[in-house]
Amino acid sequence: MTKILIIEDEQPAGQYLTQLIQKIDPKTEILNVLESVETAVEWLSNNPVPDLIFLDVQLGDGTCFQIFEQISIGCPVIFTTAHDEYAMRAFKLNSIDYLLKPIRQEALQFSLEKYYQLNEENAISKVKYLEELMHTQILNRRSPRRSFLVPYRDKLIPLKDSDFAWLTIKNGVVVATLHDDKNFVVDKSLEELENQLDTTNFFRANRQFIISRECISEIELYFNGRLLVRTAPSSANQILISKERVPVFKKWFEELS
Known part of the structure; x- marks a missing residue:
């Protein structure tokens, strides 16, 4: 089950995104819907890292990039915004996609499929790497x-x-x-x-x-x-x-x- 955190300052948009994600993949678990930089930093500092974050660029108390300045985020991020001027900055971070609002179901489904594919490939490569490293250390x-x-x-x-x-x-x-x-x-x-x-x-x-x-x-x-x-x-x-x-x-x- 994929554990997803949504950071979105507009409550209707957060509810819509939650419903759309679970419609596409009912096995997902929405951990929380947070509305600000402050609450996001606090939550991420005190909870296990989610599998995936949907992150609105413009939040009520600043931009999402202020979150990255205060805490390390060790999971993939899909950015959501009504504007595209932040795209280049977003892709320098943990971004695997950038969705423009209003979010269409087809675009969201493509983003989730992209995440699942990358996650599977990374998991396989990590396992192989760690196994090889362990055996190398044992032999040497x-x-x-x-x-x-x-x-x-x-x-x-x-x-x-x-x-x-x-x-x-x-x-x-x-x-x-x-x-x-x-x-x-x-x-x-x-x-x-x-x-x-x-x-x-x-x-x-x-x-x-x-x-x-x-x-x-x-x-x-x-x-x-x-x-x-x-x-x-x-x-x-x-x-x-x-x-x-x-x-x-x-x-x-x-x-x-």
């Missing part, structure tokens, strides 16, 4: 590091890589949680550890977490195409696999052993 990696010395009070504690359940960043430092739920500060960055740990047993879930295969107790389908990984011992913070990383995670979990 050095011998994995098996032993670590971690500071604890006035001592250095010897640990094996197999002791680690997962590692995360807390207050700017990397903390390793062991399978027995003990915690130790590791004097390495997550990037260094990602390159040193055995990639058959450890996976970089996101910017905050590296998880071991053994700690994974459950995997849940999460909204926006992501996965929620539950671990034992459990983590106080959610461990999420992004939509783009899901195919790589599944391949790692199922095939690398």
Whole structure:
């Protein structure tokens, strides 16, 4: 199901566009219809990224380009406007189409089909790229590091890589949680550890977490195409696999052993 956000300051136009989109593709979900730059920035800052945005150029409190100046928009955009003088500026952003008002059903259908085609092509290319990157890293990696010395009070504690359940960043430092739920500060960055740990047993879930295969107790389908990984011992913070990383995670979990 495609999740769509509409940013349109004229309520009748927003309602018309909503009805027209769902008439063309009933499987779409309209997340919200926002009317201003301010509400759009607030919504986009506090919600998951939609799959697609329909964006009116001229809003009640400014132009839509002010949204791009305040927040990064990481999804395709279809611009809607009664004027065409903004077309060149729009295409420099995330635009995949530019619809002139009044919007005709045929033009809207063409724009949606264009989005679906581009989205499918991008998804396939991303999966291939990530799979190739993962296998290249595995083939080219050095011998994995098996032993670590971690500071604890006035001592250095010897640990094996197999002791680690997962590692995360807390207050700017990397903390390793062991399978027995003990915690130790590791004097390495997550990037260094990602390159040193055995990639058959450890996976970089996101910017905050590296998880071991053994700690994974459950995997849940999460909204926006992501996965929620539950671990034992459990983590106080959610461990999420992004939509783009899901195919790589599944391949790692199922095939690398």
